[in-house]
Each structure stands twice: as C-alpha cells, then as structure tokens.
Amino acid sequence: MNDNDLQRELVSLPIKYLHRFAKGRIHRHFRLGKRRLIDSILALPSDQKLAIAHDLEQLSSIPKKRATESSTAPRQTPLHPRPSSPKKPHPHKPTSPPIGLQDLLEGIGVPEPKPFVPDDWQRKAVEAIAHSDVIVSAPTGSGKTFVATEAIQQAMATNQTVIYTSPLKALSNTKYMEFSQYFGADQVGILTGDRRDNAQAPLLIMTTEILRNILYDATSGDLDLRLHTLGLVILDESQYLADPERGVVWEETLILCPTQTRLLLLSASIGNPQELAEWLISIRPTTSCHLIQHTKRSVPLRGLYLHPTGQLVPLLDSRDIQQQRKGYRFHPETKRLFSEYEFKPYH
Numbered sequence: 001m002n003d004n005d006l007q008r009e010l011v012s013l014p015i016k017y018l019h020r021f022a023k024g025r026i027h028r029h030f031r032l033g034k035r036r037l038i039d040s041i042l043a044l045p046s047d048q049k050l051a052i053a054h055d056l057e058q059l060s061s062i063p064k065k066r067a068t069e070s071s072t073a074p075r076q077t078p079l080h081p082r083p084s085s086p087k088k089p090h091p092h093k094p095t096s097p098p099i100g101l102q103d104l105l106e107g108i109g110v111p112e113p114k115p116f117v118p119d120d121w122q123r124k125a126v127e128a129i130a131h132s133d134v135i136v137s138a139p140t141g142s143g144k145t146f147v148a149t150e151a152i153q154q155a156m157a158t159n160q161t162v163i164y165t166s167p168l169k170a171l172s173n174t175k176y177m178e179f180s181q182y183f184g185a186d187q188v189g190i191l192t193g194d195r196r197d198n199a200q201a202p203l204l205i206m207t208t209e210i211l212r213n214i215l216y217d218a219t220s221g222d223l224d225l226r227l228h229t230l231g232l233v234i235l236d237e238s239q240y241l242a243d244p245e246r247g248v249v250w251e252e253t254l255i256l257c258p259t260q261t262r263l264l265l266l267s268a269s270i271g272n273p274q275e276l277a278e279w280l281i282s283i284r285p286t287t288s289c290h291l292i293q294h295t296k297r298s299v300p301l302r303g304l305y306l307h308p309t310g311q312l313v314p315l316l317d318s319r320d321i322q323q324q325r326k327g328y329r330f331h332p333e334t335k336r337l338f339s340e341y342e343f344k345p346y347h
C-alpha cells in the first residue's frame, strides 16, 4: 500500500481507529485532531506504516468474515460504526439555547470599585512571612501581589533589603513600574539582562537568573555585602521550579539563599505544594515553611475558541466553565468550525 492509498484509507476511518494505530507510535497522539493524526502517521518510518497497512487490511476483512461466521462466533469490532441509534439526552444538557458571543463577553473589564478587604488567606500569608518561609498557591487573579507588597513593606520597615524575581524580563519591567508607583521610585531598582537602574535601592526587581548569578558570586567569595541585609526574596511564578530547562535556576536559587532571608514563593499552578514545602524544610532546616493554599477562583473563567481565520466563538454552550466541570458541552459553532478545520478533505 503506498502513501496515497494509506491516506485514503485513514481518511475514511473514524478517528478512534487512527488513535489505535498511533498508540505507542506517536507521542501524545490523543492531543491531535484527525488531520494532524493522519499527517503524523504518514510521517512514520516505512516499517511502521507497513504494520499499520497490515492492521488496516485485517480490519477491512472483518465485515466479510462476519457474514460467513456462525452466530456463536465472538463479536469483532466493526470497521465503520453502525448507523447510530437515536442519542440519549446528555445528563447535563442545558435546556436554554447556547450562549452568544456578546453575552459571553459581557461584564469583562474593571470591577466596580469597593473598599479593599484582604481575604483570610492573604492575612495568614502576611502574618506567616514575618517568621517563616511561605509558599502561596492561589489561582490567577486572586491577589498574590497583595501578599508580596505587604511582605516587602514589613521587611523595608526594619531596614532589610528585598529582592523580587520573576521569570520574564517583561514581567520584571511591569513590576518595576508597579512597585515604583507604590513604594516611590527612589526605593526600587531593576536588574535584568537589558537594564540596570537604581541598583542600590532597598527593593530590587530582577529575573531569577540574575539572582542566581549574584548568589553564585557570593558563594565563590566575591561577596556582595548587601546579602547580609537581605531579609526577603520573593519568587513570583515559582512553578518554574518544575521547568525542564530553567527549573535548575530556581532550585539553585532556593538552595543558595542565605538562611536569614525569608522566602516567599508565589504561584497559581504548583501541582505539589506540600512536597515543595517539605523539600524547602529539608534544605533549610533552621527555617520553618508555611503553606498557604487557596483554591477559590475570584476571576471566573470563560472559554473561547479562536479559529485560524480569526473568528472568535464561545467554546462551551454556557458561560461558566467551572459550573460545567461535570459534563460540559461544546458550543455548536465551535464544533462546526473545529471539525471544518480538522477534517478538511485531502486534495
């Protein structure tokens, strides 16, 4: 069977068969749509394609065989699905019509101004950072910056220096502007690969790589005297610790941080915060570590599907993704556009 024949056969099959062929041959095949799955199968080495062609031939022979088999023979999986029986209603099928794009986007923007009252988890985190390392694991937009600014204020009030790190230069620049407005421009400096401003300020914003390099210099004897007054290191987006390439930078930074310095790790997506806390305690035995976990999402998620032509449609047929956890349904327009894109016929 040549590639064209193989392709024709694959195109005619339901996608579940393609996944069956791809299993063990194509990494993360379950994430691919039909079109990309076929392309990946066609790109396999020829011995594997030969094996797939062989499986295909076996599959094709099943209906013929079954006609001659006795009724007691074991049933085999059909090549093509049987004509579908009338579908049972979905247990979570909403009775209302699918949401329109305008309704889905409504209300996004700046919330109504109201007095700021810190949440309990924010208060607990701020209290804990005064005497121990703290890991804050809380969803995006829940207010981790408040914990950071309060902790910075506490440290600066006792003349300690503070380092705030982020994984990206762009985020460091944003925080530099934000903190300069909040604490005053003379109180804040920045050190990234591109910028070095006000490096003597008590609050320094930098990328985690720069901090790791400073700590390297300190351990090699070229000691930066300001490390003696370093009271607090904040590692924003600390889930980078698990990054296969850059994670080592976070790991070394945590290991090399002076013991008198409190660590504040902020993240919306640490999968194993408890394990991380235990590891921190093991590498910093003289310091305790407090884990603050907050799971309630204050900014609701809304799902949208962006088609490659630029068309934007609601992803699901109702507004709130979280309420749909037990059985969500895709918006009919998303389904139509997605299948049009993934199942476009080959020329």
Ligand SMILES: Nc1ncnc2c1ncn2[C@@H]1O[C@H](COP(=O)(O)OP(=O)(O)OP(=O)(O)O)[C@@H](O)[C@H]1O
Binding pocket: 116, 117, 118, 119, 122, 138, 139, 140, 141, 142, 143, 144, 145, 146, 267, 268
């Ligand atoms: N207790 C609170 N009550 C009301 N609004 C709050 C509270 N805490 C923080 N906010 C507001 O929530 C918004 C998002 O906060 P912030 O930027 O700190 O989120 P974050 O947790 O750092 O999110 P990300 O994971 O995206 O970095 C800000 O506008 C902030 O002022």
Ligand SMILES: [Mg+2]
Binding pocket: 144, 145, 236
């Ligand atoms: Mg943040």
